[in-house]
Amino acid sequence: MIDRLIEKIIEKRNPTVVGLDTRxxxxxxxxxxxxxxxxxxxxxxxAILEFNKAIIDAVYEHVPAVKIQIAYYELYGAPGIEAxxxxxxxxxxxxxxxxxDIKRNDIGxxxxxxxxxxxxxxxxxxxxxxxxxxxxxTVNPYLGTDGVMPFIKACKDYGKGIFVLVKTSxxxxxxxxxxPVEGKRLYNKVAExxxxxxxxxxxxxxxxxxxxxxxxxxPQQLKELRAEMPNTYFLIPGYGAQGxxxxxxxxxxxxxxxxxxxxASRSVICAYRRSPWKEKFSPQxxxxxxxxxxLRMREDIETALLHSGIKPW
Amino acid sequence: MIDRLIEKIIEKRNPTVVGLDTRxxxxxxxxxxxxxxxxxxxxxxxAILEFNKAIIDAVYEHVPAVKIQIAYYELYGAPGIEAxxxxxxxxxxxxxxxxxDIKRNDIGxxxxxxxxxxxxxxxxxxxxxxxxxxxxxTVNPYLGTDGVMPFIKACKDYGKGIFVLVKTSxxxxxxxxxxPVEGKRLYNKVAExxxxxxxxxxxxxxxxxxxxxxxxxxPQQLKELRAEMPNTYFLIPGYGAQGxxxxxxxxxxxxxxxxxxxxASRSVICAYRRSPWKEKFSPQxxxxxxxxxxLRMREDIETALLHSGIKPW
Numbered sequence: 001m002i003d004r005l006i007e008k009i010i011e012k013r014n015p016t017v018v019g020l021d022t023r024x025x026x027x028x029x030x031x032x033x034x035x036x037x038x039x040x041x042x043x044x045x046x047a048i049l050e051f052n053k054a055i056i057d058a059v060y061e062h063v064p065a066v067k068i069q070i071a072y073y074e075l076y077g078a079p080g081i082e083a084x085x086x087x088x089x090x091x092x093x094x095x096x097x098x099x100x101d102i103k104r105n106d107i108g109x110x111x112x113x114x115x116x117x118x119x120x121x122x123x124x125x126x127x128x129x130x131x132x133x134x135x136x137x138t139v140n141p142y143l144g145t146d147g148v149m150p151f152i153k154a155c156k157d158y159g160k161g162i163f164v165l166v167k168t169s170x171x172x173x174x175x176x177x178x179x180p181v182e183g184k185r186l187y188n189k190v191a192e193x194x195x196x197x198x199x200x201x202x203x204x205x206x207x208x209x210x211x212x213x214x215x216x217x218x219p220q221q222l223k224e225l226r227a228e229m230p231n232t233y234f235l236i237p238g239y240g241a242q243g244x245x246x247x248x249x250x251x252x253x254x255x256x257x258x259x260x261x262x263x264a265s266r267s268v269i270c271a272y273r274r275s276p277w278k279e280k281f282s283p284q285x286x287x288x289x290x291x292x293x294x295l296r297m298r299e300d301i302e303t304a305l306l307h308s309g310i311k312p313w
Numbered sequence: 314m315i316d317r318l319i320e321k322i323i324e325k326r327n328p329t330v331v332g333l334d335t336r337x338x339x340x341x342x343x344x345x346x347x348x349x350x351x352x353x354x355x356x357x358x359x360a361i362l363e364f365n366k367a368i369i370d371a372v373y374e375h376v377p378a379v380k381i382q383i384a385y386y387e388l389y390g391a392p393g394i395e396a397x398x399x400x401x402x403x404x405x406x407x408x409x410x411x412x413x414d415i416k417r418n419d420i421g422x423x424x425x426x427x428x429x430x431x432x433x434x435x436x437x438x439x440x441x442x443x444x445x446x447x448x449x450x451t452v453n454p455y456l457g458t459d460g461v462m463p464f465i466k467a468c469k470d471y472g473k474g475i476f477v478l479v480k481t482s483x484x485x486x487x488x489x490x491x492x493p494v495e496g497k498r499l500y501n502k503v504a505e506x507x508x509x510x511x512x513x514x515x516x517x518x519x520x521x522x523x524x525x526x527x528x529x530x531x532p533q534q535l536k537e538l539r540a541e542m543p544n545t546y547f548l549i550p551g552y553g554a555q556g557x558x559x560x561x562x563x564x565x566x567x568x569x570x571x572x573x574x575x576x577a578s579r580s581v582i583c584a585y586r587r588s589p590w591k592e593k594f595s596p597q598x599x600x601x602x603x604x605x606x607x608l609r610m611r612e613d614i615e616t617a618l619l620h621s622g623i624k625p626w
Contacts, residue, residue: 075429113387122389124357
């Protein structure tokens with residue numbers, strides 16, 4: 001699946017990923033008004049799905065992938081989860097790669113259930129069928145190898161990929177992740193594990209199907225980890241609303257402008273509420289505002305890459 | 314919520330928790346046959362819910378709580394999640410405390426969504442309502458304080474509790490958790506954080522609403538952590554099918570037989586398929602077999618406590 005992601009990045013000439021972290025409060029009133037349902041959660045989930053579809057319609061020709069943060073769907077119970085599934089399905093129908101930001105992990109037998117649910121297929125009394133059928137998911141490393149192997153097996157069996165949390169973008173990520181371990185930091189040790197897990201799952205373009213999550217808000221660590229993990233693709237959240245700039249994320253790329261996908265969520269899906277786009281687009285045109293921000297972001301990153309002497313895509 | 318858990322343990326004279334890690338393959342044929350639905354996932358989810366209700370009916374007078382492992386419900390998509398919610402609701406209607414084994418965590422804003430979904434209430438256009446309304450959830454510590462604070466806030470606002478992963482029960486838990494950090498192990502540092510997080514959220518019975526997950530399969534670490542965390546309640550998985558014995562978990566208790574809840578999942582819900590119960594109970598009587606195993610387990614733990622000089626409950 002990493003090969004397909006790289007192909008899409010080159011095809012769209014864009015390493016940015018739209019984060020569909022859609023909360024009901026982001027959805028303009030005119031979208032909500034059109035939705036009905038038997039419960040407030042059904043209405044909310046329906047409105048979020050419609051919002052997402054409009055964003056996908058606007059951006060799918062310009063980005064390789066979307067990242068869907070499942071927490072914002074779990075907020076609305078089972079109808080929310082169904083909206084998550086249908087959002088993923090709709091994005092895939094438009095040729096987009098879908099990264100499920102689920103940050104799951106557990107002991108082996110339970111991790112196997114998560115891997116089956118999100119990447120593989122659910123066993124039934126006769127046969128099996130996919131519950132979500134995503135392309136990539138994010139995985140938490142705290143439980144070690146036997147919490148990750150079921151995901152790796154699903155990657156092999158179904159041609160999928162994962163991104164393992166190494167250094168997250170939040171302010172307190174250092175409390176645990178930066179603890180000193182044998183002359184290094186904990187995140188370096190986790191990075192070593194990710195490299196090890198990824199070795200048996202190499203794609204054909206120099207990168208493993210086992211990637212890593214490294215926050216844009218820690219540019220120094222990003223640079224360090226790029227050097228330590230030359231065959232690991234990075235999913236870099238934290239650009240935009242969380243404060244990461246294009247300059248911060250440049251060191252996550254290789255010499256060809258590959259090796260990293262940059263996620264922006266709120267700065268794109270809420271663009272219609274933020275300067276400079278809110279002056280140009282009404283809430284009715286929220287999807288156009290999202291596209292405008294996606295194109296601006298692409299420019300921003302391409303310019304930063306060119307300034308660093310990297311001629312990308 | 315920790316106070317209520319302790320009261321229930323004393324009332325039922327039992328610190329064991331039934332883990333409803335229900336997979337479709339555990340559900341006897343006669344239960345599945347009675348279920349209908351418009352999709353295979355609806356049928357599966359319906360069967361699992363019926364199975365869970367029968368188990369709850371059989372055990373609710375004898376145990377303080379159930380632990381529901383959400384991975385096994387996510388396997389069946391939105392219908393699975395609805396079965397998870399209804400299982401929790403049914404258990405609560407029978408007076409049981411519900412621990413959601415969700416092992417969630419993320420950056421602050423996203424952790425807030427998880428905390429609202431599982432412990433608090435989901436904001437809507439007007440007002441708010443609970444999506445799952447659980448009593449406790451399990452939380453992964455890898456992202457540090459700002460991934461945990463939203464859960465703590467929900468505990469305060471809604472009178473709930475959490476159990477943070479410290480030392481998990483799986484074979485490879487040591488890979489990350491046992492790494493040497495400043496003369497200790499990583500899990501000791503995480504334990505220190507858990508104690509710190511719990512200080513501002515003390516119950517009235519000597520224990521914090523912020524508990525810890527420590528696997529039964531690591532008795533030495535359990536003993537060590539009991540001493541380091543005198544005000545932290547432990548959720549101890551790994552008894553039974555994972556190999557932990559009553560002797561292994563005794564050191565997780567305090568001098569009154571409190572301080573720990575012991576979870577068993579497969580050994581209870583699949584008791585009807587295992588010796589010695591399969592010789593005594595037909596698949597029709599799966600719930601009776603579960604109760605028999607719950608009572609045996611309670612005896613087993615009480616005996617081990619008495620042998621250690623602890624007169625419990």
